[in-house]
Amino acid sequence: MSSPNAERKLRILHVEDSELDHQLIMAQLRRAGLNLELVRMDSLAEIGAALAQPWDAIVSDYNLPGFSGLVVLDMLKESRRLLPFILVSGEIGEDTAVAAMRTGASDYLLKKDLARLAPALLHAIEASESQRARIEADRELLKSKQRLHELAGHLQTSIEMERAAIAREIHDDVGGSLTALKFDLAWINRHAKDAAVQQRVQSALETVTSAIEASQRIMHNLRPAILEQGLVAAVQWMAARFERRTGIATTVRTSHEQMQLPPGVPLVAYRTAQEALTNVSKHANASRVDIELSVDSGVLTLELSDNGQGIAPGALAKARSFGIRGLHERAATVGGWVDLSTNNKGVSLILSVPLQDQGPDAGLELGAEAGHDPSAWGQL
Known part of the structure; x- marks a missing residue:
């Protein structure tokens, strides 16, 4: 034989x-x-x-x-x-x-x-x-998946830390220089006698003011300072800004006006809501968005739902649908998870984070957790 x-x-x-x-x-x-x-x-x-x-x-x-x-x-x-x-x-x-x-x-x-x-x-x-x-082979595959998960978490953490560093540089260097330039232009405008010079200085002041506003907007996207006022205030501010910008009616309901959350959790929740709203504005064709924040039985829940067209069947399984995968990886850095459901009446996204069982990166300070640029969930 x-x-x-x-x-x-x-x-x-x-x-x-x-x-x-x-x-x-x-x-x-x-x-x-x-x-x-x-x-x-x-x-x-x-x-x-x-x-x-x-x-x-x-x-x-x-x-x-x-x-x-x-x-x-x-x-x-x-x-x-x-x-x-x-x-x-x-x-x-x-x-x-x-x-x-x-x-x-x-x-x-x-x-x-x-x-x-x-x-x-x-x-x-x-x-x-x-x-x-x-x-x-299964054991090695499990180890490989764990290493990839750890790498994804590390990369997101590194990206958020780099964002915070860039935001500080913009604030300290670019923002400071633009503000000083605005003061100098204002002084020239007050002391100039020539009408043509005053007109040119006024134009320069408008340009500098626009640049300052742009730098502030970039800083906010890189590191949301509004979170220092608490997650509830930050989400409410984000929702109001989203409604003004898109015209989509946006409501926020919450179980607590102030939430005592472990370090790392507020930024994960904020970034999740930010990406979800970005996706709504790009793809949902919705007229209404509802956001609910609650803490119950030691679990933080962020639910965001819209009344849009939903997601086409199989779209989330596309090879390049990185957005939802990024949300999962982001949630995992604080021991949470993301659930996504869709039908012809819209999309519902739920972030759940157990507050007593934080992941290995949960102790990071604001701006040091996992994160990536707000984007859509993929080629939906």
């Missing part, structure tokens, strides 16, 4: 009280071309100790002095070793054989039919090795 297992030396634990039967089984396996070491044991004590050793399979008699092969099978299961177990007996009832297979035996056969032993043994070993390979 051609098999990879036939090309290497197999180490088999043989649970058998009869030396004659042991020799018969060894001769049968070697006649089949197997290169093996068959070690016979017949006491539970030595079998229990031997289970810690490396084996390729276990071949066990059913009837043994003081115990049965099923006891050995139970010991194997308790050891959590993934080894093929083949039950061999001179006589075994069908019900017992079926029970053994359900318990975890790889195969069973009668001693009068030992010609089946070698093929059954090789098949069981190959099946067991395939199962071990799948388990190891």
